[in-house]
Amino acid sequence: MIKDLNVKVGPQFYRYSEGAIDIVPELLQEHAASRILIVHGDISWEKARPFLTKVMNLDKEIIYEQYHGECSYNESYRIEDIINKNKIDFVIGVGGGKLSDLVTYASHLTNTQFGLIPTLASNCAPWAPLSVMYKDNGLAEGKTEHVKRQAAFLITDPALVIDSPVNYFIAGIADTLAKWYESDLILEQEEFSNESFPQMARFAARMCKEKILTESEKAIADMQAGTISEEFIRISEIIFAIAGLVGGLGDKYARNTAAHAVHDAISAYLPAVHKYLHGEKVAYGIFYQLALEKKWSTIDELIPFYETLHLPKSLTEMGVYPMSESTLKNIVQLIDGKQKVHLLPLPINEETLTTALIDLEKYINQ
Numbered sequence: 001m002i003k004d005l006n007v008k009v010g011p012q013f014y015r016y017s018e019g020a021i022d023i024v025p026e027l028l029q030e031h032a033a034s035r036i037l038i039v040h041g042d043i044s045w046e047k048a049r050p051f052l053t054k055v056m057n058l059d060k061e062i063i064y065e066q067y068h069g070e071c072s073y074n075e076s077y078r079i080e081d082i083i084n085k086n087k088i089d090f091v092i093g094v095g096g097g098k099l100s101d102l103v104t105y106a107s108h109l110t111n112t113q114f115g116l117i118p119t120l121a122s123n124c125a126p127w128a129p130l131s132v133m134y135k136d137n138g139l140a141e142g143k144t145e146h147v148k149r150q151a152a153f154l155i156t157d158p159a160l161v162i163d164s165p166v167n168y169f170i171a172g173i174a175d176t177l178a179k180w181y182e183s184d185l186i187l188e189q190e191e192f193s194n195e196s197f198p199q200m201a202r203f204a205a206r207m208c209k210e211k212i213l214t215e216s217e218k219a220i221a222d223m224q225a226g227t228i229s230e231e232f233i234r235i236s237e238i239i240f241a242i243a244g245l246v247g248g249l250g251d252k253y254a255r256n257t258a259a260h261a262v263h264d265a266i267s268a269y270l271p272a273v274h275k276y277l278h279g280e281k282v283a284y285g286i287f288y289q290l291a292l293e294k295k296w297s298t299i300d301e302l303i304p305f306y307e308t309l310h311l312p313k314s315l316t317e318m319g320v321y322p323m324s325e326s327t328l329k330n331i332v333q334l335i336d337g338k339q340k341v342h343l344l345p346l347p348i349n350e351e352t353l354t355t356a357l358i359d360l361e362k363y364i365n366q
Contacts, residue, residue, distance in 0.1 A: 002191075002195055002253075004251075005195075005197060005251050005253075006148075007197050007248065007251065008129045008148070008150055008248050009150075009248045009249065010150060010154070010241070010244060011115075011116070011150055011153055011154040012150060012153060013027060013152065013154075014154050014155070015155050016155070016156055016157075016158065016236075016241070017158070019157065020155050021051045021052060021054075021117060021155055021156065021160075023155065024052075024092075024115070024117070024153070024155060025054050025055060025058055027115065027152065028055075028058070028060070028090060031113050032089075033060065034060055034090075035086060035087055035089050036060055036061065036063070037063045037065060037082060037083060037086065037088040038062060038063070038064050038091075038092045038094060039065050039066075039091060039092070039099060039103050039106075040065070040066055040067070040093075040095055040099070041066065041067065041069075041095035041099055041119070042066060044094070044095045044120070044164070045094060045095070047119060047160065047164075048094050048095075051160050052117075055092070063082070063088070067079070067099055068136075069138075070098060070134045070137075070138055071098040071099070071101040071132065072134050072135055072136045072141075073133060073141075074136055075102060076102060076105045076131075077109075079091075080106050080109045083107075083110045083112055088112060089112065089113065090113050090114065090152075091103055091106070091107050091112055091115075092114065092115050092116070092117065093114065093116045093117065093126075094119060095118070095119055096118065096119060096120050096122060096125075097118075097122050097123040097125035097126075097278065098125070098132075100116050100118060100125040100126045101125050101130075101132055103116065104125075104151070105131035105133075105145050105147065108145070108147040115151055115152045115154070115155070116151050116153070116155075117154075117155055117156050118154070118161070118240055119156070119160055119161065120165070121161055121164070121169055121172045121237075121239040122164075122168040122171050122175070122277065122278070122279060123171075123172055123175045123176075123240070123243075123279060124246075124247070125240070126151070126154045126240050126241075126244070127151075127243070127244025128248065129146065129147050129151075129248075130144055130146045130147065130247075131144065131145045132144050133145060138274050139271060140263075140267030142265070142267075142268045142334055154240075154241070158228045158232065158233050159228065161236050162236075166223055167277065168277060169219075169239075170220060170309050171277035171278060171279030171283075172240070172279050173212055173239065173279070174280060174283035174286070174309070174311050175239070175279035175282045175283075176208050176238060176239045176242075176243040176279075177209060177212045177213075178256065178259045178260065178282050178283075178285065178286050178289075179204075179205045179208045179246045179247075179254075180205045180206060180208055181259060182256050182257040182258065182260065182286075183201065183202065183205050183246065183250065183253070183254040184205075185345055185346070186257070186343055186345070187205075187250065187254060188202075197249045197250060197251075198251075198254060200250075201250025201253070201254035202254065204242055204245050204246045205246045205254060207238070207242060208238055208243055208246065211234060211238055215231045215234060215235055216235055216305075216309070217309075219231040252339075253343065256340060257344055258285065258288060258289035258341050258344065260285060261285075261334075261335045261340060261341045262288045262335055262357075263278070263282050264334065264338070265332075265334040265335045266281060266320070266331060267281060268334060269327055269331050269334070270320045270327070270331075272318075272319060272320050273318055273320055280311060280312055281312075283306065283311040283312060284313065284318065287313055287360055287364070291359055291360035292344075292348075292352065292356040299363070313364050314360060314361050314365065315357075315361060316361055316364065317364070332350050332353045332357070336348065336349065336350050336353055341353075
């Protein structure tokens with residue numbers, strides 16, 4: 001039996017349907033919220049406001065604060081200060097993944113209840129009890145803050161989500177696809193075969209992969225047409241909910257490994273990749289992980305899907321390869337320094353990590 005498994009299933013309350021946001025006042029009452037801070041984005045906030053009429057008209061003290069665009073330590077401490085100075089007892093985050101991460105971490109720092117209303121489907125940040133940290137300039141810190149507290153609620157409306165940028169949706173599709181490839185080698189091992197929660201995580205990860213590969217193209221086309229179809233609802237829900245459930249059930253054994261580790265490394269040492277979204281960099285990371293596992297045939301199978309969605313397959317395509325020996329070494333050392341990579345049942349060291357990166361560039365460019 002695994003003794004260090006931390007199961008954090010998900011938000012206390014979840015709903016994703018037309019008009020769902022109207023239930024937020026009832027939930028705030030359930031949590032005895034009286035002084036509320038709403039942390040929001042910029043453009044996304046203008047789109048979200050019409051959905052929040054019942055919340056904004058509550059007879060409660062509500063403070064509105066626009067965040068500065070990054071989930072950084074400095075920004076977290078700024079929000080922490082606002083919470084403390086105003087004696088806030090409930091925080092609501094309205095926006096994308098970085099904002100969700102920011103609210104999660106700031107609420108952790110202040111021991112404050114919080115709820116999340118995602119305005120797009122680009123990752124599982126609203127579901128997962130962790131925050132991926134960035135520097136104020138957008139470069140990755142290479143550090144993730146894991147917390148024990150889950151959101152009091154995750155609620156949103158497909159009519160709000162469908163009006164978000166399609167490139168974020170595609171990035172979310174790639175980020176979700178990684179759930180299977182990053183956990184596959186770990187959870188297929190005999191030691192996990194009779195572990196109930198990791199096996200549930202494996203089932204959820206498989207669902208993510210199968211639905212992503214079979215329904216994404218239809219969901220993207222429907223989003224572009226503004227059609228709230230079953231496929232759009234299913235794929236967006238898989239992105240911000242089921243994908244988070246994978247890590248929630250399987251903990252570190254099903255959260256992320258090489259694909260996200262290389263994302264962190266290139267984000268830290270290659271400023272030119274900052275223009276790519278998180279999920280786009282993770283898409284490259286999936287291929288990197290498969291190269292590390294020497295699963296070239298799986299890469300071949302995924303290439304048509306990547307090309308249809310215009311996802312980057314290599315660092316060359318991203319315009320950052322070749323690179324200097326010192327930069328390559330820094331990237332590899334950061335990957336090697338992450339404990340999660342060493343959960344893979346493979347020889348993981350600087351040599352194998354370097355070989356995988358170089359071999360992938362050769363393979364894609366041949």
